[in-house]
Amino acid sequence: MVIPPSLKTLVSQPQKPPLFLSLWTGITYLFLYLPIFVLIVLSFNNSPILSLPWRGMTGKWYSLAFSDRSLMESLANSLQVATAATLLATGFGLLTAWAIYRYQFLGRNALRIAVNLPILLPGVVTGVAMLAYFSSLDLPLSLLTVILGHGVFGLPVAMGSILARLTQFPVSLEEAAADLGAKPGRVFRDIILPYIRSAVISGALLAFTLSFDEVIVTIFLTGRDNTLPLEIWARLRTDITPEIAAAATLVLLGSSVFILLNQLVAKRDY
């Protein structure tokens, strides 16, 4: 419909923010993203030290990073740990969420809070506690202990996402399926799982991301093998080269892909 010009002034226009607020918002974004931007710039800077001024564009830090064996090894370790920890966290997260959603039992609310402790407590506490626990079990420190540790703090993340979705599940759908002859297992597979699928995936992606860049707990629990963040951190103390900036930029790229995936998955909900 065409609005006559005389009416146009009456149609409410979206309000423009005042200049001060625009500036303030801009500064906030700068504060958040300038360091990351600088990191990306430095990873392409043709200068042997990790600082400005700009000395021209180069991709050599990236090829150096890719051919760096110990860096690549630590990347492989990180991917391995994150994958295993994610499976652990998502599997147990799903079961825990289901138990809390479906059943009334003694300590249900306590469990709901207690599960979150690993992410609420300082990493040092979790780290020390697990270290003490594993050594009392005579479990040698290795990537396995790191996986277990990451699994423990990935669990509340995965569970939180799944439980939030479950509480929105319309019970009438479950009743309808049972009513039409589906046994409980079948109801879960046909009706409930499709409903929470995106939450499961999104919880898993989040658990993966958390594990991938975890440092504190990892320090306590790893043996001789380094994960990527630990490797980067160790190197920063000795030689600060733009190769590290390149590696960090790659990690950033990987994480961004995961976050985008997460957004995409969330949009596919019904």
Place this chain on the structure above:
Amino acid sequence: MGIVTLENVSKIYPANQGHVYAVRDINLDIQAGEFYSLLGSSGSGKTTTLRLLGGFEIPEQGRILIADRDVTQQPPHQRNVHTVFQKYALFPHMSVMENIAYPLTVAGVIKEEIAQRVEEAIATFRLEGLTDRKPNQLSGGQQQRVALARALIDRPKVLLLDEPLSALDAKIREEVRQELRELQKRTQITFIYVTHDQEEAMALSDRIAVMHDGKVEQVGTPSEIYNQPASLFVAKFIGKANLLKGKVINSSTVDINGYLLDIQGSFRNQEHKLVSGNEVTVMIRPERLQINPRTLRDQEITGKIINCTYIGQTREYQVSTSMGVLNITKLSTGTDYAIDSTVEISWSTEDCVIL
């Protein structure tokens, strides 16, 4: 014994202090092939009764029998009944076809047979061209037809319907009502229908159970419920009523504000109340009262018109008399009486119901 029987069934919910009965000691006997309505306002226990039949709730007391089997403790998937839910509960991630096929899929029917039976259902419920759509791409009426098709595809013995028309626009509600009635007559499946809409219950049902406060007030055909209400509650709940309070003189006369009402031919479900000196309520439906009739009937009283509401097919008069204000419904095709005019009102003693 009917196809569905409830024997002394009670369902108790925990409440703030102690517990409340959602339904209390109810007995129902529903015949095969009946269109049976549970009618009541919210909190009357009608939905709980339906959920007990579906197996979503287990009663604390009593027995439920469906097709001569005690199903009291049986989970929903073992019962030979299906439910059409209030908001249909179609599976949002499945297509129309998959939704309708679901009972057969779960039962492990072979693919060819599923395809054939779904196709028949699609034709019966006029869903051609919609088979690949998801439920959220359908109109309310279409969703309802899918829900019905899904619930009827494996021909259950009993179909439970939880206010299935309440989510529809008023306009198509009447149309769908007609279709439901025809569907039930054609399939001869027992329909148990929960509603708070008395008009809907009257139009659809072979029999109605009026529920109130977790109990069954009356079971009867629509005309029994309307013309011979068993209690004051039913009289008030169904349709409009003139409720006249008076004192019993003897078993054939009640004194209402000084007017001696002859109740000799009245319907007296509550005969025991007709003891001299007792307070009693006499009900007369508004359309039973006639204004200035050509031939006078058993009884009459003079009154003055104090209000008139025109609602198309009928006019509703309020007439002030010595008995009190009477509501009278009259076809609007007849004479129109002006406000303040004096009229004779007449009725026959059979029109009175003692409550």
